[in-house]
Amino acid sequence: MSPIMQKSPVVLLRRPRKVPPKAILHRRSLQLRLLRSRSRIPATSPVTRKTDHARALKIYDRLMAAYPDAKCALDFDAPLQLLVATILSAQSTDKTVNTVTPALFKKFRTAKQFADAELPELEKLVHSTGFFRNKAKSIQGACRIIAEDHAGKVPQEMDQLLKLPGVARKTANVVLGVAYGKAEGVVVDTHVQRLAVRLDFTTESRPEKIEEDLMKLFPRDQWIHLSHLLIHHGRAVCQARRPRCLECPIEDLCRSADKVLA
Secondary structure (H helix, E strand, C coil): CCCCCCCCCCCCCCCCCCCCCCHHHHHHHHHHHHHHHCCCCCCHHHHHHHHHHHHHHHHHHHHHHHHHCCCCCCCCCCCCHHHHHHHCCCCCCHHHHHHHHHHHHHCCCHHHHHHHHHHHHHHHHHHHHHHHHHHHHHHHHHHHHHHCCCCCCCCCCCCCCCCCCCCCCCHHHHHHHHHHCCCCCCCCCCCHHHHHHHCCCCCCCCHHHHHHHHHHCHHHHHHHHHHHHHHHHHHHCCCCCCCCCCHHHCCCCCCCCCCCCC
């Protein structure tokens, strides 16, 4: 074949490789290190290791320093008011409840008054908190038992509180801890539940199991305030969708794989 007829070789050009931004590379590297480190951790309960007790106490101390004024966000002047407000807070926000309770507590001041109230009137007053029919029935039923069996005073024992309509361990722990200063357990609401998992305090998903792990991990004198700290931190910094890890006072103690560092 004539040299003129020879075909010239085809040269394939490669597309230039796109290099991810440094922030993405850093995040991927961090996540990979976290996964590798977790794979080396024995599959045992996190509350059985002494290192986790020490880490938990460091987290508690730092949160105490970050939120020295952390307390229950519900407004109340008496144990009965706190009980009612906590029942109303289910599937609602503390802010919404605090807009409802001033008129409610002005109208009904005692357990007997709540028990004798017209149910439609009570439902109307608590309507904006959601699930108002069930909540009104629970409040009235609880107050009837308190008025008839406890001389109008909210009981100070866990087993007695759990007999009241609308009261489970979370509500009972709020009343005992905040109103009476009795540490019988740890309040596990949605914030505490989410942060307990994210901070590797537990591998459980059920509130009662999470509470058990927290009670093993922290000393009894920290149980009451622990929930206030976690709730405040969950609202202010460690939010569900996009945690503000760069502002977090416990970022170096956190082993969460969903850190946001950019």
